[in-house]
Amino acid sequence: MREYLQNIWTAVITIMIGMRVTFKHLFVPAVTIQYPDVKPQLPERERNRLYVNMDDCIGCDQCARACPVDCISIETVKGLPTEDLGKTSQGKKKALWVTSFTIDYAKCCYCQLCVFPCPTECIYMTDVYEFSEYDRDNLIYNFSTLTPEEAEQKKINYAQFEAEKAKEKAAKAAAPANPTAVKE
Amino acid sequence: MTYDFFNKLFGSQIVAALIQSLLPLFFFILPFALFAVWFERKVSAHMQDRLGPMRVGWHGWLQSIADILKLIQKEDIIATENDKPLFNIAPLLVFVGSYAAFAAIPFSSAFIGSNLDLGVFFIVAVSGFVVAGILMAGWASNNKYSLLGAMRSAAQIISYEIPTILVIVTIVMVTGTLNLNTLSEMQTGHFWNWMIFGGPTFGIAKFLLIPFMILGFVIIYISTLAEVNRTPFDIPEAESELVSGYHTEYSGMKFAMFFLAEYANMFAVSAVVAALFFGGYQSPIGYLGNLIGIKWFIPIEQLLWFTAKGLFFVFVQMWLRWTLPRLRVDQLMAACWKYLIPLAFVNLIIIGLITLI
Numbered sequence: 001m002r003e004y005l006q007n008i009w010t011a012v013i014t015i016m017i018g019m020r021v022t023f024k025h026l027f028v029p030a031v032t033i034q035y036p037d038v039k040p041q042l043p044e045r046e047r048n049r050l051y052v053n054m055d056d057c058i059g060c061d062q063c064a065r066a067c068p069v070d071c072i073s074i075e076t077v078k079g080l081p082t083e084d085l086g087k088t089s090q091g092k093k094k095a096l097w098v099t100s101f102t103i104d105y106a107k108c109c110y111c112q113l114c115v116f117p118c119p120t121e122c123i124y125m126t127d128v129y130e131f132s133e134y135d136r137d138n139l140i141y142n143f144s145t146l147t148p149e150e151a152e153q154k155k156i157n158y159a160q161f162e163a164e165k166a167k168e169k170a171a172k173a174a175a176p177a178n179p180t181a182v183k184e
Numbered sequence: 185m186t187y188d189f190f191n192k193l194f195g196s197q198i199v200a201a202l203i204q205s206l207l208p209l210f211f212f213i214l215p216f217a218l219f220a221v222w223f224e225r226k227v228s229a230h231m232q233d234r235l236g237p238m239r240v241g242w243h244g245w246l247q248s249i250a251d252i253l254k255l256i257q258k259e260d261i262i263a264t265e266n267d268k269p270l271f272n273i274a275p276l277l278v279f280v281g282s283y284a285a286f287a288a289i290p291f292s293s294a295f296i297g298s299n300l301d302l303g304v305f306f307i308v309a310v311s312g313f314v315v316a317g318i319l320m321a322g323w324a325s326n327n328k329y330s331l332l333g334a335m336r337s338a339a340q341i342i343s344y345e346i347p348t349i350l351v352i353v354t355i356v357m358v359t360g361t362l363n364l365n366t367l368s369e370m371q372t373g374h375f376w377n378w379m380i381f382g383g384p385t386f387g388i389a390k391f392l393l394i395p396f397m398i399l400g401f402v403i404i405y406i407s408t409l410a411e412v413n414r415t416p417f418d419i420p421e422a423e424s425e426l427v428s429g430y431h432t433e434y435s436g437m438k439f440a441m442f443f444l445a446e447y448a449n450m451f452a453v454s455a456v457v458a459a460l461f462f463g464g465y466q467s468p469i470g471y472l473g474n475l476i477g478i479k480w481f482i483p484i485e486q487l488l489w490f491t492a493k494g495l496f497f498v499f500v501q502m503w504l505r506w507t508l509p510r511l512r513v514d515q516l517m518a519a520c521w522k523y524l525i526p527l528a529f530v531n532l533i534i535i536g537l538i539t540l541i
């Protein structure tokens with residue numbers, strides 16, 4: 001009998017305590033952040049969409065090699081000796097035309113591994129995280145500053161340059177080859 | 185009173201009766217259900233330090249309307265192995281059961297669906313109807329979770345009906361009437377005339393009655409809570425065990441019927457509790473209409489008081505839901521058979537003795 005009454009007492013008291021707690025919480029300000037209207041404070045080193053500052057990129061391909069999911073693809077063409085490709089902000093001379101530099105954010109896992117190897121610190125994380133798309137192809141971002149025509153032109157230029165150099169070499173190789181043949 | 189009015193207006197008893205019976209559905213149950221769904225979300229959210237719906241309208245007040253529109257558009261899925269006639273009729277039966285209960289509930293002195301002399305008895309009887317609907321739904325779904333939920337629900341509702349009725353019998357013993365309208369009329373005046381404070385008579389018996397009336401109120405509140413399958417007694421639809429119990433297989437409007445019935449039921453039981461213990465539609469502090477001499481204003485005030493009392497008890501139901509965890513099946517049965525029923529019996533006997541004084 002004692003236990004029975006004790007049970008009732010415990011039930012009533014504990015329910016009261018519980019109800020008091022929930023009632024108090026009715027008036028506690030909500031912790032909800034009304035997302036699109038109010039944005040959460042992001043931590044300092046958050047990892048979101050990458051950005052490549054092409055002015056500084058020397059096309060060394062180190063970021064692409066560091067990427068664990070191979071979502072960066074870089075194509076480069078050597079610049080001609082006559083061309084001036086400009087300098088990076090640290091004063092390094094650029095030697096390569098970056099004909100294409102794409103990052104596929106659909107594949108990117110935001111690990112930031114590509115950021116550290118970059119010698120010129122031109123690939124880095126921004127605070128943009130709202131870039132969803134309806135079409136997956138739209139998530140492939142091209143950072144190259146050259147237009148496709150220009151890129152094509154650079155390739156042709158270089159091919160021509162190479163061809164000319166090869167011809168010269170062949171000619172040079174042919175010229176001293178003959179005297180030795182004569183000697184023998 | 186409204187019946188006579190419509191009867192005179194249209195000169196036909198059938199039309200008047202139809203209007204009379206549809207009034208609470210369209211002007212009370214539907215708006216109330218929409219409001220209660222929104223309110224429940226808000227209450228639960230704020231109790232958990234969240235905000236709840238905020239997008240649709242001011243603080244999301246249109247959310248439940250958007251939900252209803254969504255439910256109307258949904259496909260009505262009937263699986264091949266379902267028992268079709270039973271499956272289709274079950275949500276209707278459940279809804280009819282809870283809607284019929286409103287017939288005997290006095291909303292104000294001017295409006296009561298049907299002024300039955302057997303009011304409380306009628307409500308208890310027709311809400312027993314719901315069990316049949318739930319069992320049908322569970323059986324016809326041909327799904328073990330649904331069936332389990334329905335079985336649990338039937339066991340639970342039938343068990344908890346006993347303490348409910350015992351408490352109602354106590355009240356009937358004191359007041360000598362089953363008519364909810366008369367019951368409410370008896371508790372007129374100020375709040376000390378309410379049954380929870382010992383009823384309208386004045387004397388030593390009144391003060392002796394108070395603690396036992398409070399006990400009776402607690403018992404009937406707990407057991408009606410169990411009858412409408414709300415947490416902590418929601419084992420029939422325990423989400424974490426049974427998906428959602430007997431309405432797992434339902435979609436679209438049929439699901440909405442169950443939903444509507446649940447909220448209608450919540451109000452119905454709150455209204456019965458309010459009518460039995462808290463003066464029904466009577467104002468606790470007198471009427472403004474009496475004060476400024478506008479007689480027709482009194483029924484409107486009574487309707488507001490009644491709604492306010494009902495809403496308060498609905499709020500407490502929600503409050504309990506978001507406070508307490510779900511009971512286990514054995515605990516549920518123990519709470520009913522080992523605690524509520526003996527207490528209700530003791531209460532009945534003691535109140536019986538007191539009324540002899």
Ligand code: SF4
Nearest residue numbers: 067108109111112114
């Ligand atoms: S963040 Fe990681 S996955 Fe994304 S591009 Fe850089 S290395 Fe690749």
Ligand code: SF4
Nearest residue numbers: 057058060061063118
């Ligand atoms: S590592 Fe930096 S400099 Fe090298 S290709 Fe990538 S972005 Fe350009």
